[in-house]
Amino acid sequence: MAISNYAELQTEITDWMARNDVQGKATTFIQLAESRLNRLLEPVSTTATLTGTAGSPAIDISVLNMTEPDALWVTADKTERSMTPLVLGTFPTTDQADVPAFWAIEGNTIQFERPCADAYSFRFIFKGRLALSNAAPSNAFLKNHPDLYLAASIYWGSVYIQNAGLAVGFKSMWDEFLAEVQNEEAEKKRGMLTVDPMLTLLGRRCRSDL
Template sequence: MAIANYTDLKASVVDWMARSDLTGNAADFITLAEARLNRLLEVVATTANLTGVSSSNVVSIASLQVVDPVSLYLTAFEKEYFVPQSALGTFYEQNTPNLPNNWAIEGSNIRFDCPLDIPYPIRFTYQGRFALSDAVPTNEFLTNNPDLYLAAAMVWGCGYVKDQAGNTWKAMLDEFTAEVRSNNAQKKRSQLRTDPMLRRRGYNYTTDIST
């Protein structure tokens, strides 16, 4: 079974446990698994599909675990429009409903520079904590590491039913987590750039001139 989203992950947990009576518990296992992932791993790139409210210039993101917003797109007339982010208070707010030109984060809301003239579909991308839900069905980490996500949830599932297989899943979880952390560290090292001053050939530390 492919694990592409939150629904797939819940179904896979139930399938691997061979316990159809735990269908309603799978969401809890995933939530508990994500609590551990949030402690061990960095923020994850996530896309949330939201819907604006006509005649309102705010959209709630209280249910999202946003750390850093990245981008926002509105869909209108079958086209996506990029809306740039600005700092709160740096743009003029209009009273006439329209297609917005700016947005900012205000507490647990996205605030536009004008009320929306229609309930625009919104694609909001951000760096955030692990927190899958029906509203946020997938993230970059689940796409790239479905095995780790499943193992993390299965540890809690096995613990719930007191299944000794939980030890096997825990071993896999620890192994997969170590691999991901190692890969992330390697990516960071590869992105480092040496200061150009340190690459100057023949640098004379006494006279501070190139020779």
């Protein structure tokens, strides 16, 4: 079974552990795994599906653990539309309810220029700490590294059932997978800092003209 979202991860944890006494505990194992991963990894890209409230110009996003917003789309009349991000206070507001077109972040809310005329569906992409939930059922880290997410979660499941041997095995896999991910991220950062060859050529030309 593929592991691409919160529900699938919970199912796999329960299936792999094959224990009746862990039913309903998978969410706790995931949360504990994310707690340590968040201390060791950079924020990741996450997609959340939000629902607006008719008559309200805002949506509460306090449960999303966001560090940086990226993009927002609204679906109205079965059509998804890209919304324009602006700084709060730089766009006019109105009390006339309709499909909002502009958005800004204020604290733990997304603010629109107008109230929603209906309970529109929104697709919000942001960078944040790992925090899978029903509201944010997937993130780029889970899609790219499901093995690490699974091993880290089952490790805590093994601690819960007090199976030291199982815990040691999954802790070993967790550490190995984590080291690979950290090395991969370090390589990406080094690649971003590589000097453009054209700049090197330009520097040589400038020196030859001296």
